[in-house]
Amino acid sequence: MDIFTNGQFLAILGAAIAVILTGLGSARGVGLVGEAASGLIAEKPERFGQALLLQALPGTQGIYGLLTAFVMLNKIGIIGGATLEISSLTGLLFLGACLPIALVGYYSAIAQARAAASAIGIIDQKPEEVAKGMTFAAMVETYAVLALLASILIILGITI
Amino acid sequence: MIVPMQKIQIISLKSNSKDFLSYLQKLGIVQLEPTNFNDESQFINDANKKSEQLSEKILNCKNAINILKTYKPKNSTKTKETITNSDTKTSIKSILGDIVSYKDDFAQIISDNDEIHSKTQSINYLNASIKTLTPYQNWNASFNHTTKNCKIILGYTNNIDKLRANIEDNFNAYLQEIAKVDSLTYLAITYFSTDSDAIFEYLKAQDFTTQDFTDLQDELNCTTPKDLIKTAAAKINSLNIDIQNLRDKMESNTNKLTEFSKYLSKSTNLLAQYQTMQMIIETESTCIFSGWIEASKLESLTRKLNPIDVAVIPIETDEEPPVLLKNPWIVRPFELITELYGLPKPKETDPDPVLSFFYFILFGIMLSDVGYGALLSIICGAVVWAIKPKGTMYKILMLMVFCGISSIFWGIIFGSYFGDFFTSALNININPLWLNPMDNPMPFLAFAFAVGAIHIIAGLAIQAFAYFKQGKWLDAIADCFTWIFILIGIGVAFIQPKIGMITTGSAASVLVLTQGRSAKNWFMKLFKGIGSLYGIVAYLSDILSYSRLLALGLSTGVIAMVINAMGMLGGGFTNVTGAIILTLVFIVGHVFNLAISTLSAFVHSSRLQYVEFFSKFYEGGGKPFSPFKEQHK
Numbered sequence: 001m002d003i004f005t006n007g008q009f010l011a012i013l014g015a016a017i018a019v020i021l022t023g024l025g026s027a028r029g030v031g032l033v034g035e036a037a038s039g040l041i042a043e044k045p046e047r048f049g050q051a052l053l054l055q056a057l058p059g060t061q062g063i064y065g066l067l068t069a070f071v072m073l074n075k076i077g078i079i080g081g082a083t084l085e086i087s088s089l090t091g092l093l094f095l096g097a098c099l100p101i102a103l104v105g106y107y108s109a110i111a112q113a114r115a116a117a118s119a120i121g122i123i124d125q126k127p128e129e130v131a132k133g134m135t136f137a138a139m140v141e142t143y144a145v146l147a148l149l150a151s152i153l154i155i156l157g158i159t160i
Numbered sequence: 161m162i163v164p165m166q167k168i169q170i171i172s173l174k175s176n177s178k179d180f181l182s183y184l185q186k187l188g189i190v191q192l193e194p195t196n197f198n199d200e201s202q203f204i205n206d207a208n209k210k211s212e213q214l215s216e217k218i219l220n221c222k223n224a225i226n227i228l229k230t231y232k233p234k235n236s237t238k239t240k241e242t243i244t245n246s247d248t249k250t251s252i253k254s255i256l257g258d259i260v261s262y263k264d265d266f267a268q269i270i271s272d273n274d275e276i277h278s279k280t281q282s283i284n285y286l287n288a289s290i291k292t293l294t295p296y297q298n299w300n301a302s303f304n305h306t307t308k309n310c311k312i313i314l315g316y317t318n319n320i321d322k323l324r325a326n327i328e329d330n331f332n333a334y335l336q337e338i339a340k341v342d343s344l345t346y347l348a349i350t351y352f353s354t355d356s357d358a359i360f361e362y363l364k365a366q367d368f369t370t371q372d373f374t375d376l377q378d379e380l381n382c383t384t385p386k387d388l389i390k391t392a393a394a395k396i397n398s399l400n401i402d403i404q405n406l407r408d409k410m411e412s413n414t415n416k417l418t419e420f421s422k423y424l425s426k427s428t429n430l431l432a433q434y435q436t437m438q439m440i441i442e443t444e445s446t447c448i449f450s451g452w453i454e455a456s457k458l459e460s461l462t463r464k465l466n467p468i469d470v471a472v473i474p475i476e477t478d479e480e481p482p483v484l485l486k487n488p489w490i491v492r493p494f495e496l497i498t499e500l501y502g503l504p505k506p507k508e509t510d511p512d513p514v515l516s517f518f519y520f521i522l523f524g525i526m527l528s529d530v531g532y533g534a535l536l537s538i539i540c541g542a543v544v545w546a547i548k549p550k551g552t553m554y555k556i557l558m559l560m561v562f563c564g565i566s567s568i569f570w571g572i573i574f575g576s577y578f579g580d581f582f583t584s585a586l587n588i589n590i591n592p593l594w595l596n597p598m599d600n601p602m603p604f605l606a607f608a609f610a611v612g613a614i615h616i617i618a619g620l621a622i623q624a625f626a627y628f629k630q631g632k633w634l635d636a637i638a639d640c641f642t643w644i645f646i647l648i649g650i651g652v653a654f655i656q657p658k659i660g661m662i663t664t665g666s667a668a669s670v671l672v673l674t675q676g677r678s679a680k681n682w683f684m685k686l687f688k689g690i691g692s693l694y695g696i697v698a699y700l701s702d703i704l705s706y707s708r709l710l711a712l713g714l715s716t717g718v719i720a721m722v723i724n725a726m727g728m729l730g731g732g733f734t735n736v737t738g739a740i741i742l743t744l745v746f747i748v749g750h751v752f753n754l755a756i757s758t759l760s761a762f763v764h765s766s767r768l769q770y771v772e773f774f775s776k777f778y779e780g781g782g783k784p785f786s787p788f789k790e791q792h793k
Contacts, residue, residue, distance in 0.1 A: 056759055060715075063756065067718045071598075079725055131500035131766065138767045142705065145764075149711045156601055 579720020
């Protein structure tokens with residue numbers, strides 16, 4: 001059972017959770033917008049480009065998760081350089097640091113996807129107004145951005 | 161800035177109203193709108209019906225042109241004729257004459273094209289049939305040949321020995337090989353009609369595929385394989401000749417393409433005239449046009465229309481002129497951001513000059529990479545140079561050219577060149593001009609907040625300016641300058657606590673004293689004044705929102721680092737495989753990151769403009785100025 005108090009393990013668990021949850025959220029979100037967009041494209045295939053922009057929006061959370069994991073793995077030396085010994089406490093700190101982006105990322109990806117999927121209706125009716133739909137979706141993303149910022153600032157602030 | 165508009169009314173004789181309308185369309189500087197009259201003049205024109213009929217014909221014309229284009233001989237010299245003004249000057253009568261003469265041409269071309277398609281399909285079907293028939297060509301009887309007691313079935317199998325052994329054991333049948341092609345043996349099986357059902361079942365289980373040509377036999381009116389093949393081939397020949405004739409006809413028609421395109425262009429413009437005519441009041445002998453024109457172009461219009469009189473109509477207070485923005489070339493691309501939100505109202509200030517400056521900076525901080533910025537500028541600049549787009553497309557591309565330049569600037573400040581590519585792959589260290597956000601996030605965060613505060617102060621200043629212009633100096637001081645000084649005071653407090661506190665405190669007290677000025681009794685005045693201090697929360701959350709500058713700047717850089725790390729897995733430029741891997745990952749990865757990061761930067765810079773900046777002064781909702789003009793396709 002030593003493994004659960006191993007700092008290295010705890011840190012990597014955090015990185016994994018960040019990637020997994022945000023990835024799940026983005027996958028669901030991008031899929032959701034894709035479904036809504038396909039209905040539109042069946043009738044107006046020329047709007048594909050705009051629909052694709054909207055579909056890309058909830059995909060960023062997955063990237064934020066990966067980004068957080070990368071910053072941490074870089075810091076503890078798993079990527080590039082010698083692996084550092086870290087204590088159980090530091091490991092737990094890293095695990096905690098991953099939670100903001102993991103949880104907020106998961107939820108905001110789906111909420112943002114709902115906003116983006118509704119904005120597909122804007123493309124249908126008034127394609128020139130697509131920027132407004134994108135802004136509605138971007139309002140949701142703010143919170144993923146804030147969570148990402150919190151996670152990264154915490155990780156960069158932890159001293160090993 | 162917003163171009164001032166003038167409302168005009170022109171009265172012309174009904175007899176030459178159509179010529180007059182096409183002249184206006186050629187000028188393309190007047191936006192026509194429905195004329196309002198109190199007395200119900202008879203609205204005697206059938207423009208609505210006419211425009212419906214015409215748009216149907218235009219659709220046919222477009223189809224015919226698209227079809228003809230595919231038949232254009234490839235080696236013919238490109239005769240891309242630009243349509244000159246003299247071509248479009250033709251009168252409506254001659255266009256309507258063209259419609260009558262071309263109408264049958266369009267229908268003929270469309271039906272010929274359909275015929276070519278259906279004939280090509282028949283040829284394909286016959287060719288396929290010949291291919292399946294070929295193995296049977298030595299079989300001289302007809303298919304499905306039936307006598308009183310016997311039947312013949314044809315087909316093929318890939319295991320002739322097994323089939324032969326089994327079938328001759330089980331049934332009273334005769335098996336005759338016709339041909340062997342590769343592993344397949346084609347055969348005819350003769351059997352008693354009484355066995356029919358059983359033998360079918362059996363053959364199905366034995367990998368025997370029956371072939372049936374009854375449809376083809378009926379169609380070609382002959383029975384033996386040889387005859388079938390012969391007739392099919394003959395039919396293909398005749399079909400080919402037909403198709404060739406049709407194609408020749410099409411090709412000879414392609415020289416009408418220019419005529420057709422001219423016609424299309426003319427009739428599209430005519431359609432616009434019809435649609436406009438629905439807005440014109442006609443009396444028995446005159447037509448009345450009303451519309452908007454840029455004030456600066458009024459004089460030239462008056463001169464051109466002489467002796468027809470152009471009357472300038474006073475703009476009523478509840479009337480909103482259409483909005484046209486005119487800015488120097490460096491600001492113009494950024495108008496796009498405002499247009500996407502909604503044009504300013506005619507009496508508002510055009511936010512573009514200020515917006516362009518901040519958009520340029522914010523986008524650059526978010527993308528902040530020399531490599532990406534250069535790619536973005538070069539690609540978009542090349543597209544602008546190559547295809548010379550107009551309108552929205554031009555604005556988007558030029559916007560990206562400018563934003564790319566800004567990204568290069570900020571990339572140098574933060575030392576990002578395709579992320580850390582030079583460090584990781586080439587071992588060249590390029591020091592950032594100021595700081596590396598990965599190592600030093602806190603100063604960057606403070607910087608982001610400072611940019612945000614300045615952005616918001618600029619928004620407040622625009623509002624203050626607008627108040628001054630309307631003579632509402634109290635509003636300017638109480639609603640705008642108080643907040644400006646509170647924000648400045650908070651900023652200064654980090655460096656000079658005392659001065660900062662005093663500035664903020666005095667501005668806040670002005671706020672408390674003035675915000676209740678609309679309330680009636682002194683208690684409500686005080687209550688509202690103190691309550692207004694709560695607004696500080698809104699301003700703080702606005703400023704905190706600029707932390708996305710750091711987050712997105714980091715995100716571009718870190719994704720680039722991930723890509724570079726992946727590229728280096730093969731060892732980088734030390735060996736051949738490593739170099740190939742690095743090159744591939746570099747191209748695919750960085751193009752992906754450029755696309756996703758540009759989208760993010762675009763969306764989030766726009767959001768900062770719309771939510772944080774515009775909320776301080778901007779309303780929007782003006783109607784765009786769209787002059788009645790010719791469109792050349």
